[in-house]
Amino acid sequence: MEFIKEESEDMKIEETFRVKQEDTEKQIKMVFTKEESEETFRVKHEDTEEQTDLMALKEESEELNEMQDKDLCKKYKDSTTGQTSFSCSQTEKSCSSKRAQKTGTRSHFTCQQCGKSFNLQGNLKTHMKIHTGEKPFTCQQCGSSFRQKGNLIRHMRIHTGEKPYTCPQCGRSFPHKHNFNAHMRIHTGEKPFTCQQCGNSFTQKRILKSHMTVHTGEKPFICQQCGKCFPHKGTLKKHMRVHTGEKPYTCCQCGKSFTHRGCINNHMMIHTGEKPFACRQCGKSFNQKGHFKKHTRIHTREKQLNLDLEKINVERASQQNQTLGIT
Structure with a gap:
């Protein structure tokens, strides 16, 4: 008796399906594996003692769940009983299932190099590519390679311009679900990633990771050219433009x-006429922050000059009082 594990990108829900088989002379072991999308199955027949095992092996992509399944084994729900059933087009066998409560994930497959454990062998195989450096999925347009097929599919949206995730509040579209989820937190105000040292919260995990530095x-x-060090990869990338021009x-x-x-954002204000940087002391506005800072020094010097003049006046008054004999 095994279980089928169904996963989505943001939420992992495990469903355990119990299988009841009436003919027990020769049972059929059915292993379902996904090929084109995350739940396209092939059927493998083996003789077993007195059980029928079903195991769904998860393929790499996290977002392929949302594609239409092209299953050999089709899933349907009985409207009267509420039970979910699977019907196999190759063996013409069917089985019913009921959702069971998740009892906890057990890790069976362990990486011999780093000790990380996985509950599916397919996940371990995918993980091992990190150690081997293997990237078998290559983009035919730009030559970029990826460890997982799902990553290549997401990458292809750069070339196709596809943006399947659209914000219902502002209409902005995104090529990837994690970008869409991060954007939605702008509207909700949610900041689920909190720094344990200072308490600052962030909308994205990568921003928290960047903050931790x-x-x-x-x-x-x-930098390989000048040896300068940076806390973030993006900062190094910007710095490299100094060398490359x-x-x-x-x-x-x-x-x-x-x-x-x-x-370029500052430059565009020249064309738009926008002047968002306003001096609180005199009300003068500027289109660039650098010009605004330069202007504020005028007031700083004026303030310092006034303090110096006031100090001089106090000293002069004190000297006059001493000359006149006034204490």
Whole structure:
């Protein structure tokens, strides 16, 4: 008696299906494996003693759950009994199942190199590619390689421009489900990833991981040309443009190019006339933060000058009082 494990990207729900077989002279062991989508099955026949085992092996992609199944073994639900059944087109056998409560995940397969454990052998095989460096799935358009088929499918959306996940509140679309989920937290205000050291919370796990370098002081990304170290891969990538001279951000109105996105955002305010940086002391506005900071120094110098003049006046008054004999 085995179980079929169904997984989705954000939530893992395990369903245990009990199988009842009437003819017990020669039982059939049916192993369902997914080929085209995450639940397309092939059927393997073996003689067993007195059981029929069903095991669904999870393939790599986390998002393929949402594709339409092209199953050899089709799943349907009885509207009267509420039971879920599986009907196999090759063996013409069928079996019914009831959902059982999850009793806990047991790990059976352990990586001999790092000790990490998995409950499915397929997951261990996928994990082993991290150690071997194997990337068997290659993009035919750009040559990028991936360890998992699902990662290649997600990557292909860069070339196709497909964005299947659309925000119902603002209409913005995303190529990947994790991008969509992260975006939705902007609307909900949810920040589920909290720093245990300072209590700051973040919408995405990668942002928390990036934040943690503030506490650890870790700078694992090193420039091979000048030896400068950086806490984040993105920061190193931006720094490399100093050496390469790359300017990937181009103004669509005047054609001027920039090394960083922030620079082109500031530049665009010249065309739009926007001046978001306003001085609180005099009310003057600026389109660039650098110009605003430069301006505030005028008030800082003025303030310091006033303090110096006030100090001089106090000293002069004190000297005059001493001269006149006033205590």
